[in-house]
Amino acid sequence: MPWSDSLLRKVELNLGVQLPNIEQAFVRSEEAMDQLREVVGTALPDEVSFVAFGSLARKEYTSGSDLDWALVIDGRADSSHRELELDLKRRLTDCGKFKDPNPAGAFGALVFSHELIHCIGGAGDTNANLTRRMLLLLESTDTNHLLPLAPRQRVMRGILERYFEEEAHFPGKPFFPRFFLNDVVRLWRTIAVDYAAKNAERGHEKWALRNAKLRFSRKLLFAAGLLLAFETSLFPDSELIASAPSTFDPDHPALSSTEHCYRAAQLTPLDLIARASMSPATGMDSQQVRRLFEAYDVFLGILDSEGIRVKLAKLSYEEAIREKVFENMREVGHQFQDALNSLFMNPDSELGKLTLKYAIF
Amino acid sequence: MRDIGFSTGALAKSDVRKALRLSCGLGTGAVEYSALRFEELSPLVEFLLKEGPGDYRYSSFHAPSQFKPEDEKAVVELLWKLIDRHAMHIVVHPDVISDHGLWRKFGTRLCVENMDHRKPVGRTADELEEVFEKLPEARLCFDIGHAHEIDRSMSRAYEILKRFRNRIAHIHASEVSDECAHRAFSPASAAAFRKVAGMIPDNVPVILETVTPDEKIGTQMEEAGAIFGQSKDSGHRPVSGR
Numbered sequence: 001m002p003w004s005d006s007l008l009r010k011v012e013l014n015l016g017v018q019l020p021n022i023e024q025a026f027v028r029s030e031e032a033m034d035q036l037r038e039v040v041g042t043a044l045p046d047e048v049s050f051v052a053f054g055s056l057a058r059k060e061y062t063s064g065s066d067l068d069w070a071l072v073i074d075g076r077a078d079s080s081h082r083e084l085e086l087d088l089k090r091r092l093t094d095c096g097k098f099k100d101p102n103p104a105g106a107f108g109a110l111v112f113s114h115e116l117i118h119c120i121g122g123a124g125d126t127n128a129n130l131t132r133r134m135l136l137l138l139e140s141t142d143t144n145h146l147l148p149l150a151p152r153q154r155v156m157r158g159i160l161e162r163y164f165e166e167e168a169h170f171p172g173k174p175f176f177p178r179f180f181l182n183d184v185v186r187l188w189r190t191i192a193v194d195y196a197a198k199n200a201e202r203g204h205e206k207w208a209l210r211n212a213k214l215r216f217s218r219k220l221l222f223a224a225g226l227l228l229a230f231e232t233s234l235f236p237d238s239e240l241i242a243s244a245p246s247t248f249d250p251d252h253p254a255l256s257s258t259e260h261c262y263r264a265a266q267l268t269p270l271d272l273i274a275r276a277s278m279s280p281a282t283g284m285d286s287q288q289v290r291r292l293f294e295a296y297d298v299f300l301g302i303l304d305s306e307g308i309r310v311k312l313a314k315l316s317y318e319e320a321i322r323e324k325v326f327e328n329m330r331e332v333g334h335q336f337q338d339a340l341n342s343l344f345m346n347p348d349s350e351l352g353k354l355t356l357k358y359a360i361f
Numbered sequence: 362m363r364d365i366g367f368s369t370g371a372l373a374k375s376d377v378r379k380a381l382r383l384s385c386g387l388g389t390g391a392v393e394y395s396a397l398r399f400e401e402l403s404p405l406v407e408f409l410l411k412e413g414p415g416d417y418r419y420s421s422f423h424a425p426s427q428f429k430p431e432d433e434k435a436v437v438e439l440l441w442k443l444i445d446r447h448a449m450h451i452v453v454h455p456d457v458i459s460d461h462g463l464w465r466k467f468g469t470r471l472c473v474e475n476m477d478h479r480k481p482v483g484r485t486a487d488e489l490e491e492v493f494e495k496l497p498e499a500r501l502c503f504d505i506g507h508a509h510e511i512d513r514s515m516s517r518a519y520e521i522l523k524r525f526r527n528r529i530a531h532i533h534a535s536e537v538s539d540e541c542a543h544r545a546f547s548p549a550s551a552a553a554f555r556k557v558a559g560m561i562p563d564n565v566p567v568i569l570e571t572v573t574p575d576e577k578i579g580t581q582m583e584e585a586g587a588i589f590g591q592s593k594d595s596g597h598r599p600v601s602g603r
Contacts, residue, residue: 046478075539148485149478149511161514255519255556262516 003027007267007274014278015290021300022060022270022293029061032097033141036067039095040088040143047075048084049142049152053107057141058268060217062304066099067092070106070132072142074113074151085110106131113151117158120183127190133159134187137265138225153262160261164254175253177229177261181358184225191218199317208312208326215333216299223340224269227276230354231264232257234281240264270296276351283349285342292339298332364418364566365585370395371535371543371570372578377405381415383575387582391419391531391566393452399425399432406439414447419566421450421472421502421531430459437463444470450530452502455483461495472502472530475521477541478511485511486520493528500530503561505554506537506570515556522560532561534585535570545571546584554588561589 003009003023012019033056040050054068055061069092071085089108092098101107106128116133119125137159142152163180195214199207227234232253238246240263249256267275270293276282277289302308302325311325320326344359346352366389369380377394384392394409396402402425414420422443428436443449444467452472458464464471473492476483483492484507493499503525508518522529535543536550546554567589571581 148488154512154514157512157514157516161516249523252519252557252560255516256523258514258516259520 001030007271007278010278011274011289011293015286015293017290017294019293019297021297021304024304025055025060025062025300028063029056029059032056032061032067033143035095035097037143039091039097042144044144045075045078045081045084047078047151048073048081049144049150049155050088051111051136051140051142051152053135053140054101055217057139058217058220058270060268060270060300062300063306064303064309066101068101068105068107070109070111072111072113072116072136072152072155074154077112081110106135113155113158116155117162120159120162127194130183130187130190134183134225135221137228138184138187138221139269156265157258157262160265161254161258164257164261167254169253175248175250175257176233176358177257178358180261181226181229184222184229185359187225188218188222191221204314204316206313207317208315208320208329209309211320212299212302212312212329212333215329216296216336219336219340220269220273220296223344224272226344226355226359227272228261228264229358230351231261233354234276234350235260235264235279238263240266277343282351283346284351285346285349288339288342291335292343295332295336295339299329299336302329362590363561363563364390365569365582365589366391366393366417366419366566367569367578368393368395368423368533370397370423371572375401377408383578387578389582390417391421391568392417393421393423393531393568394449395423397423397426399428401425402436402439406443409443409449410446414449419450419531420447421452421568423452424454424457426454426457428457433457433459433463441467450500450502452533454480455489455492456480465496465498468498469500471496471499473499474502474533475504475507477504477507477537479541485517486524489521489525493525499528501525501528502531502533503529504533504537504570505557506533506535506543506550509550509553510537510539510541513553515553518557519560522557526560526562529561529565531565532567532589533570534567534589535572543570543572545573545577545581546588551584551588558589563590 003026006026008022008026036052044050049072050069051072052067052069055065056067073081111132115129116136119129136156140152142150144150164177167177167179169175195210198210232248236248238260246260246263248260277284308325315323315326344351344355347356367384369377372380372383392415394405396405424436424440440451444451450470450472451467452474454476455473473483473496475489478484482488505518508521509515511517536546537543567585569581569585573581
């Protein structure tokens with residue numbers, strides 16, 4: 001999609017702002033996806049999707065981004081899947097265009113639909129499984145995303161259906177997906193706790209960069225998750241497919257919510273914020289929306305600057321407070337946080353009412 | 362309450378007389394004559410022109426699932442005879458249609474079936490929309506097993522029903538495996554089908570495509586009745602001449 005057709009360009013026009021870093025990351029993401037499609041090719045087995053997560057899926061790909069990916073498999077176990085994984089790893093390394101994902105992380109591996117769909121909560125739900133499941137919903141794309149029946153799409157529907165199907169709901173009473181919302185909140189708190197754990201494990205190494213990501217992109221992910229959980233409440237008649245609008249169906253809340261939220265989940269986190277900000281139903285204050293996007297634009301500028309990235313990567317906790325680059329990032333982080341607070345916690349707006357009613361206690 | 366019957370192809374592949382004998386014993390109110398293979402078409406049409414479709418409240422005919430474009434006109438002409446003589450519903454897979462103009466004359470007697478994942482068209486609500494734009498009067502043969510095969514969550518089935526339930530002529534029911542084999546209901550597929558069964562209008566018949574051993578046919582009928590609701594009065598009188 002060209003930048004000129006994007007929701008974010010509409011935000012620029014609506015608010016009268018320039019978001020050059022967001023635009024550059026968007027364009028870079030489109031180019032990187034084209035390159036990735038070339039490397040991965042189209043000849044994947046029917047049951048396999050090559051799924052990209054992280055900044056590439058969010059369309060926030062910068063010069064410093066690595067590529068978080070997984071082969072999502074929805075079908076029979078097959079020993080050749082391992083060969084496929086190794087072959088793709090080799091191809092991605094050989095092409096020299098993508099940085100490897102963190103070897104200790106949840107990506108760069110085979111991921112199976114059964115764990116994603118069936119292990120929600122309980123002892124079988126590991127940290128990695130939670131991360132993969134939620135990021136599949138909140139920030140993922142696949143190299144065959146135009147195919148209507150790609151495994152990634154089936155798995156996303158399967159996960160959403162489980163959240164909504166198992167929602168405790170009394171007929172005739174308002175339907176709200178607390179199960180899903182609780183997992184969104186759980187992801188955000190897990191990320192924050194893991195941030196502390198990584199600091200303890202790794203010390204100063206890249207601490208300030210992790211701090212910047214926690215303040216911005218991780219927090220944005222949480223905001224997008226809240227919007228997805230509020231989707232059927234904020235947009236009972238969704239416009240996402242003009243020819244066949246999704247309408248929340250109180251007679252079939254689980255099925256209609258699955259379809260409804262699946263469509264919204266095709267948007268990036270920034271798109272979800274942009275869409276919500278342009279809808280009168282949410283009651284979002286345009287000045288706060290402007291502050292939010294401007295702050296995020298600064299963040300992407302920081303990540304795209306090799307000089308600043310290198311500086312932040314070397315910074316110790318003790319040095320940080322005296323370092324101007326870090327201090328600037330921190331201040332803009334506060335601006336981003338304040339804007340999010342104003343948008344999500346305003347008791348007079350529909351968005352604020354939902355947050356206060358469901359997202360805290 | 363709805364009529365439930367069998368596809369002759371599911372009861373006895375390529376042996377319509379045996380299938381009708383089995384169907385007759387069940388006292389069903391609906392039947393689908395199946396000529397899924399091209400070479401079955403002409404003999405089965407001749408059989409029906411001679412014997413009639415039987416005294417079922419609902420009868421349909423499944424056109425071949427594969428034939429060459431150059432045979433399309435001849436296929437349509439043969440099927441037209443059935444509509445002309447017996448006012449049967451004709452089920453067709455959308456991927457075999459090359460010239461939509463040929464099929465348009467069938468009007469509301471034509472039933473387009475939603476497809477499994479292997480076919481390039483007619484699988485989702487959006488893809489069906491494209492077909493119905495070319496065949497505006499056609500009805501839908503809703504294959505709930507196909508809808509389940511492409512999306513086990515049933516949200517795509519829900520979307521198809523929401524948009525096209527008023528077009529549905531009848532249901533095809535069976536569990537469809539990942540390899541697209543039609544088989545008997547399992548607890549998983551039965552539970553999935555129940556989620557959307559209430560959206561299917563009460564008067565829409567169900568045709569079972571479950572390939573089932575003879576001794577389990579009655580059980581399949583009962584299970585289908587439990588999932589979809591069954592007519593108490595089948596009103597069936599057997600086809601003469603068997």
